[in-house]
Amino acid sequence: MPVPPADPPFQDPALDPQHAWAYRPASPLPGAPDGPLSGLSFSVKDLFGVPGWPQYAGTRAPLPDFGASVLVRRLLDLGASAVGKTQLHEIALGITGMNAFGGTAHPADPARIPGGSSSGAAVSAALGQVDFALGTDTGGSIRVPAAWCGVVGYKPTKGHAAWSTKGVLPLSWTCDHAGPLARDLATVVRVHEALSGDRVQSRSWSGVRVGLWLPQNWVTAEVAQAVLSFAGRLEARGALTTPVELPEMLGAYTPIVLSEAAQVHAAALALSDPGFTPFTLGLLRQGQALSEDAVREAHALRAEYRAALDDLWSRVDVVLAPAVPTPPPLRGQEEVALPEGPVLLRRAVLRLSAPFSLLGVPALALPSSLPFVGVQLVAPRGADEPLLGLGLGLDI
Template identity: 75%
Template structure:
């Protein structure tokens, strides 16, 4: 694959992970003060920023989404944009592969960082920025957060603080905008500044937790890390009960692929528009779906939404794995789970896609297991409650003004079960 165009990066800037799509000579600042003054952020290369290129990390032509409302708002609040980060090509994937060489893990160049917000996670994990803007359509914030050891937040769908206007879409049904950072306190600070509502640390005493850990869907490392988290929540006073949810890819995949094909319809008119082979195959398969097939997927989505709403009426929060294994090797298409071999894409998406498909707020947080994360899933619209529960796990991680350097640890004193 062709390496990144060196003209988009300063000559003195080292980027061995190929995380950055564009870095101007100076960060973009529009206001010298404000509640986010002193913080820097990276911008996933799906967000429209006037004067900055937008490629979607593909060699194919992409539509112009206009100016990002979210980026403009962050700049007006005093934050400074450092540049744009690479992603899995047009956000249609979970590893970080793209038309510019692909992005590597921040600490192990042989492994993937996760996607599609791959460069965003790397920029946060390496401390190159205080927080990173990503997007999440099926796990694209949570997967790289888990595999890179940072925190990620996918808000409720269409949350007014986290606008997707001016962001190149993948699927308008499932797209979310959100942040990644090394500490949850920075995420909370940004959320509050954007008008998302005040967040206070929540005690876990009496919290009803549904443990979603489908048998065989992870390897032993992830299973034990999730069970350790559950034990820690019990020690904090939570009531943890196993729950069940079905795989929802039969609704997710037709909706996302059909909508992605409409987004890239002009490029698909060309015989070879410049997409990677897997991306082109996926987009063309989406274009071939019939209206009846897509409508049937939306009908199943409505059924799944009622199922999840009923579950979250019984439980305050769900605890689930964010990834099925630690980060796989670059080029690895299959993983070995407790149930046996499974294709990597399905193994990942069946854990994360339900919560973007159904639009509920979700936090991805690291665990004591290296590069393994969990998900905390809240009720639709209860973002501040969910973030507060996260702060309740890590009360010292509320960010102080200025540049944050705190890392987010996993829960303390885990007891692993076999």
């Protein structure tokens, strides 16, 4: 079991004040010349195995070895150059970006969080340090930091052949996805086309049936207004919007993710001092304590939610929803004030984003009219290219 050094070789804080980077080699890993992604640079979330590069996953705990990332190798073969590894929420089990080495600050306001778990990925993209960033999304970990950092984030359909999670330290094999973040959708589309071999064409919104999922008590008034403004943009392009409802799915999501995460890190958890920070260790212990019946019930509930979402697709073509409940919170903030009252930050965020990772459908986070508050567009399983094409139709 590889054990990370006590302190990773961070760059001079003057060069990385946001603490976005976990590892920066002296020179990038060069991409193949003349590939379709030649000239593009990318960062790698520190869950992906890269030969010759260390792996910390934001923790001081020993990590299991899952080998080299197929996706990173593929991007290099297509011509993109890998600049280094980015920070993340410890072992990707969280949405703030905090970890055993301190965590990452927001690209525009160091007092606030960038979101997680792909925190460093979002910051590296937002600051233009790379052309695109490679992240993972188990419950919103691409879309949440994209929304709070003002960039685009794409979570593909679960198991999409172009976006392999092989060679990535897992959090939950049921919910894990790999995907990109970038300052513009055109770059995301370029990368997706190169990886998949499929063409993404701009699509008209005329006649598109949009289900507006906007649980008013779950978001601040300003976020609700930003989502409604985005809906207005779609309607101006000919879309037909109608309200839809979805349940809170954390009763299925949480047991599945925590039980699987505990299995991934079972060897470390067997040690007298596993090395995780207290909050992460507490979540992993919760996962260990779950009974087989509890996990089985969570999977049965997931199947019910999946059937309900499949039924929804008979009435709408795409869902528009908030990606986050509030603007970026302050570092250390544990609760957010919502119309229903104070809510734990983790719950407030995950109940908006986790359903679409839990159910494996493609989701695209896009900036809204409110700075650092994004929306998400969600499509049926396998409708990745149509979803990206609708995004191109917005000229974002």
